[in-house]
Amino acid sequence: MNHSLSVQVKVPASTANLGPGFDTMGMAFQLYTTISMQLAETTQISLSGQELQGLPHDKSNLLYRVAADLFTRAGLPQPELTIEVSSDIPLTRGLGSSAAAIVGALVAANQLAGEPFTTDQLFALATHWEGHPDNVGASLFGGIVVAAMPEHPDEPVPYLRLPAPPLQVLVTIPDFQLATAKARSVLPKNYPKSDVIYNIGRSSLLVAALAQGRFDLLKKAMRDRIHQPYRAGLVPGLDEILEAAPDHGALGVALSGAGPTILCFYQTEQEKQQLSSFIADVMAKREITYRSMSLLPDSSGVQIDTSLLSAID
Numbered sequence: 064m065n066h067s068l069s070v071q072v073k074v075p076a077s078t079a080n081l082g083p084g085f086d087t088m089g090m091a092f093q094l095y096t097t098i099s100m101q102l103a104e105t106t107q108i109s110l111s112g113q114e115l116q117g118l119p120h121d122k123s124n125l126l127y128r129v130a131a132d133l134f135t136r137a138g139l140p141q142p143e144l145t146i147e148v149s150s151d152i153p154l155t156r157g158l159g160s161s162a163a164a165i166v167g168a169l170v171a172a173n174q175l176a177g178e179p180f181t182t183d184q185l186f187a188l189a190t191h192w193e194g195h196p197d198n199v200g201a202s203l204f205g206g207i208v209v210a211a212m213p214e215h216p217d218e219p220v221p222y223l224r225l226p227a228p229p230l231q232v233l234v235t236i237p238d239f240q241l242a243t244a245k246a247r248s249v250l251p252k253n254y255p256k257s258d259v260i261y262n263i264g265r266s267s268l269l270v271a272a273l274a275q276g277r278f279d280l281l282k283k284a285m286r287d288r289i290h291q292p293y294r295a296g297l298v299p300g301l302d303e304i305l306e307a308a309p310d311h312g313a314l315g316v317a318l319s320g321a322g323p324t325i326l327c328f329y330q331t332e333q334e335k336q337q338l339s340s341f342i343a344d345v346m347a348k349r350e351i352t353y354r355s356m357s358l359l360p361d362s363s364g365v366q367i368d369t370s371l372l373s374a375i376d
């Protein structure tokens with residue numbers, strides 16, 4: 064355990080699924096949560112920024128629980144920690160806030176614990192906490208990560224990373240929260256074979272299209288029958304935007320993660336303007352307030368900055 068180390072990590076937001084790649088594909092964004100962590104006499108958690116309002120300041124905070132679990136798994140005593148966190152990632156909106164928190168807490172705690180775990184082991188731990196590898200993989204490695212759940216909990220997460228595509232993303236973030244657990248509770252237990260085949264075809268095509276830069280295929284490859292149709296009832300306007308955004312400038316369109324954020328890929332300013340006014344019309348018809356952001360993919364994944372406290376004292 065390194066008592067004199069202070070570590071700061073900067074973790075990107077992410078989108079999951081990209082349409083058909085349910086629980087399998089993630090892409091990181093240049094929008095970040097920053098976490099500083101050091102060993103202390105008593106645990107203190109300070110949160111700054113609008114996005115983190117209402118989260119707990121005690122040991123029930125997700126960041127502390129994840130960090131403390133890493134210490135236990137490393138055979139170390141429960142730590143007392145000073146944690147400072149600030150975030151620009153909207154909470155519970157489908158932009159991977161929980162994945163960024165989990166990845167940040169694991170990576171920071173691993174540094175303080177003397178790096179007992181490899182990055183691939185941290186990926187497995189993050190997947191265990193989040194329940195699926197898509198958002199956490201993107202936050203950890205950056206770019207696009209394609210990953211599958213391991214067949215046994217002790218096995219590594221099989222994954223491949225693709226470079227971030229040279230595309231921009233317009234995210235439409237409705238002014239309401241949608242917890243992942245709720246958005247998963249509306250999904251059926253079983254699917255018709257035709258829907259499963261539909262999604263296998265499209266997610267395979269999507270990975271190949273992204274790998275070869277064939278962005279003309281995104282419109283067709285990003286369609287989905289496994290989760291978006293069931294979640295449409297929770298996200299007003301989603302159906303219409305999924306259907307018509309490609310006719311209004313989108314190269315491809317999907318629900319971001321579990322929603323309610325909707326993402327559209329675009330390349331030119333003209334496409335962005337066209338999309339923005341189409342989405343404004345759809346949302347106005349349903350009286351849904353929202354904010355938009357233009358985001359770029361992140362290629363770096365989690366970034367670690369360590370300093371010895373004695374050096375800065």
Ligand SMILES: Nc1ncnc2c1ncn2[C@@H]1O[C@H](COP(=O)(O)OP(=O)(O)OP(=O)(O)O)[C@@H](O)[C@H]1O
Binds near residue numbers: 115153154155241244
């Ligand atoms: N920085 C943070 N510190 C502590 N807890 C956090 C932090 N960020 C997120 N969380 C926890 O994660 C919850 C949100 O997780 P949830 O999976 O519902 O949404 P999301 O991760 O933003 O969206 P999605 O998984 O669809 O991309 C918050 O309610 C909070 O409990």
Ligand SMILES: N[C@@H](CCO)C(=O)O
Binds near residue numbers: 320
């Ligand atoms: N793949 C997950 C992402 C949200 O955590 C879902 O769609 O439920």
